[in-house]
Amino acid sequence: MNKTILDFAIVASGIIGYFISISLITTSFYKSRANNYLSLSLFLLTSLTLLGRYGAGNAVLAFLNYIMLDFLVAVTLFTYFLIQIEHRYLKKKWYKWLYFPFFSSLIIEIILHLDSIFNLYNSDFAVLVFYIKDNTSFAYNLFLIFWGRNLIKNSNTISEEKRRWLLRLNFLIVCIIASWLLFILFNSEYVANFLWIIISFFSWWILYYGVFKLQIVAQKDEIHEYLASKRTNGTQTKKKINKTTVSKIITQLHILMDEEELYKNPLLSRLDLATRLGTNEGYLSQIINQELNKSVIQFVNEYRIEAAKNLLQDPVFNKYSVEAIGMEAGFKSNSAFYNTFKTSLAMSPGAFRKLQKTS
Incomplete structure (x- = not known):
């Protein structure tokens, strides 16, 4: 019974996650460059949740799980934070290299895991490589999320309200990473279930705080800038x-x-x-x-x-x-x-x- 309730909650949150991610890029009220990356991040996190929970029994889904989409999540979220704080890193040439771990993972998995899925040839290093990539992915996510958090704290281009919402969003991601670490250390079914619940909750939290509330803050900033310009022009x-x-x-x-x-x-x-x-x-x-x-x-x-x-x-x-x-x-x-x-x-x-x- 408990497993059924958990599965229902995960699937329902997955549907909400996909709905929000699509709405972010199709609704004019929310459409923006930053929300495009937030949409992709939410889509990937929702996919990772469903793949991790239900992908083991299907060859294609298992392959999608093997290519470590979490490498991509870290970069899209980091980009989202950079756009929100209008950071100069977005214009740096080295910025595109942040995607390198994901594409490397994709190439490695295509080479090493074809046998485990399609039985084309034998590879004895698949398990070892997956273990290395799993731990590397954890470290990479941790690094980018805390780097993004530090940039948000030190940014002087955003209002305090916007800073608070971004830090709250970042904190929830840190909670997900902490749950992920517990899963790696203990490999417990209870910890795994807790991780699925946290990631599922992320979809609902994104809807209220990461999208609706942040959009209100963005509107407030627009109003403030308009009124400030009127004062500057002496029309107030x-x-x-x-x-x-x-x-x-x-x-x-x-x-x-x-x-x-x-x-x-x-x-x-x-x-x-x-x-x-x-x-x-x-x-x-x-x-x-x-x-x-x-x-x-x-x-x-x-x-x-x-x-x-x-x-x-x-x-x-x-x-x-x-x-x-x-x-x-x-x-x-x-x-x-x-x-x-x-x-x-x-x-x-x-x-x-x-x-x-x-x-």
Whole structure:
């Protein structure tokens, strides 16, 4: 019974994996050079899972398993990371040599394993060569994945949100490699099953974090770049600073929000604001409460809501998702954006956008 459930989960995840990999290269919303490599990586990982689980009884499938597609997975994932961080390595001549281990493996397997599959001639080195290639493949994947992780951490060409998503994706791949190592060391059926489950889960994780969430981050970056260009060209309309308040610190706070847009930082804290204003957290909270009759977070969220409203009612941003707009406005999560917006305007961001289109 447990084996049946496991097989069902693996096959279902395999179908999802193939579906996502095809969608990435056929759907205009997701289509990009980086996603082409992500699609190939997911296709190869899904194939490796199914081949490793069910390929032993079929000569053709066994041959596909022998040629070590995992050599190719490492390179496609590494390329995906390089494109996302716009790294100069993509233009280096030596970069193409990263594919050399896979093509070498393909040639070696054609020569040495024809006998084991098609019974053409005898080869006594097949098992030894497969053992060497299996361990080399593990080391190669480990090297490229950690190399890619280091490049992501040190990149200065991407936003912090995008860096977090890429590091999470990279971490899941590290988990797969760790499971793979356990399988090599112990060669246990339980470890093997765990490895199949992890790889199968990868398909579902890719759908949410590696594709949907990362696409939202990419949209957020596009919105941010567009707004930055408007500021550079001097076409942005500044908000009016409230000068009716008694305290100078409130006026300074409005200036920080209007000119530096501190509210767009999702990690902005009361301490950050107090530090910028040269005061302490307690006094800042007290003065905002006394003069504006609201808390610090309410004050900041009002700016975020106003920014989101401006984006949602501007036709220029109709092609962008509500989630990306909320992220650009400074909200840390979609749920925080939705709840705050609905509390403020008694409707969801999506309903507000629809209302603006019909009015």
